[in-house]
Amino acid sequence: xxxxxxxxxxIDFLTHRMSMSDFYQPAIIRExxxxxxRRTKSELAATLAGYxxxxxxxxxxxxxxxxxxxxxxxxxxxxxxxxxxLLLYPVDQAIREEAVRICExxxxxxxxxxxxxxxAPEAGASIRxxxxxxxxxxxxxxxxxxxxxxxxIDHIIPRSHAKQGRVFKDGRWIGVNDRExxxxxxxxxxxxxxxxxxxxxxxxxxxxxxxxxxxxxxxGRKPVVEKLxxxxxxxxLLDKLTEELxxxxxxxxxxxxxxxxxxxxxxxxxxxxxxxxxxxxxLLSTAxxxxxxxxxxxxxxxxSGDQV
Numbered sequence: 001x002x003x004x005x006x007x008x009x010x011i012d013f014l015t016h017r018m019s020m021s022d023f024y025q026p027a028i029i030r031e032x033x034x035x036x037x038r039r040t041k042s043e044l045a046a047t048l049a050g051y052x053x054x055x056x057x058x059x060x061x062x063x064x065x066x067x068x069x070x071x072x073x074x075x076x077x078x079x080x081x082x083x084x085x086l087l088l089y090p091v092d093q094a095i096r097e098e099a100v101r102i103c104e105x106x107x108x109x110x111x112x113x114x115x116x117x118x119x120a121p122e123a124g125a126s127i128r129x130x131x132x133x134x135x136x137x138x139x140x141x142x143x144x145x146x147x148x149x150x151x152x153i154d155h156i157i158p159r160s161h162a163k164q165g166r167v168f169k170d171g172r173w174i175g176v177n178d179r180e181x182x183x184x185x186x187x188x189x190x191x192x193x194x195x196x197x198x199x200x201x202x203x204x205x206x207x208x209x210x211x212x213x214x215x216x217x218x219x220g221r222k223p224v225v226e227k228l229x230x231x232x233x234x235x236x237l238l239d240k241l242t243e244e245l246x247x248x249x250x251x252x253x254x255x256x257x258x259x260x261x262x263x264x265x266x267x268x269x270x271x272x273x274x275x276x277x278x279x280x281x282x283l284l285s286t287a288x289x290x291x292x293x294x295x296x297x298x299x300x301x302x303x304s305g306d307q308v
Contacts, residue, residue, distance in 0.1 A: 135184035141201040154185040157198050207236040241268045
């Protein structure tokens with residue numbers, strides 16, 4: 001009897017009963033198998049992070065920035081052909097073990113200081129929900145959906161800059177976890193945002209559909225709106241078109257969500273055309289003429305140059 005035909009309960013679970021929506025289950029089981037069946041939650045979290053391509057790409061960029069530059073400058077390491085080499089590698093094992101101990105102590109001290117800086121109380125669950133709701137469950141910088149990448153709640157003015165739990169923002173002191181100091185960023189964007197960066201990526205000032213102010217008022221809020229004209233309107237429409245394009249990329253290409261985002265793009269395009277004195281019927285007629293002359297994209301033809 002082969003191993004795959006074994007009646008072992010773990011083999012049976014792995015081959016017949018495990019239902020996967022992601023790689024998490026087999027990754028955790030594998031890690032436990034190769035470490036005598038025991039790992040801490042931190043060790044398992046590190047294992048999952050090791051399979052995350054976006055996490056790996058982020059830290060590859062980190063490695064090639066400050067660590068490589070600084071350590072190379074001090075002649076501690078050398079980088080050549082995708083490989084790092086420790087130039088000061090000790091021959092004596094006792095020295096190597098002591099160096100490892102010092103590195104681990106330095107890491108522990110840094111982590112302790114980091115935790116002390118971040119002891120301000122976390123934003124409550126209700127505020128977190130409101131931030132994610134207002135962001136539409138998407139990163140407010142790159143637009144990616146929470147279904148594709150985890151979304152963090154980021155402090156616009158970093159917690160490390162807080163004084164007695166308060167930060168100075170927009171001309172006034174507010175709580176570090178005040179809703180006005182929070183934005184939704186995906187894992188990659190949040191890690192790329194440096195500790196001293198206080199950029200507000202929320203698209204608060206933007207063009208909205210005509211009925212949005214009424215919908216906001218129905219929620220008991222008081223929207224501040226103004227009417228745009230001329231160049232200001234044209235620029236706002238172009239910004240809106242870019243925003244909608246990002247949301248198309250972020251949406252699942254097999255879902256109704258992407259269809260809805262394409263509809264939003266179409267509405268912005270109609271508004272841009274109207275600013276040029278072209279009504280939607282005329283724009284659609286122009287599109288149909290171009291389709292007759294040059295065809296559409298139904299055949300999915302990809303041109304890569306002329307044959308030599």
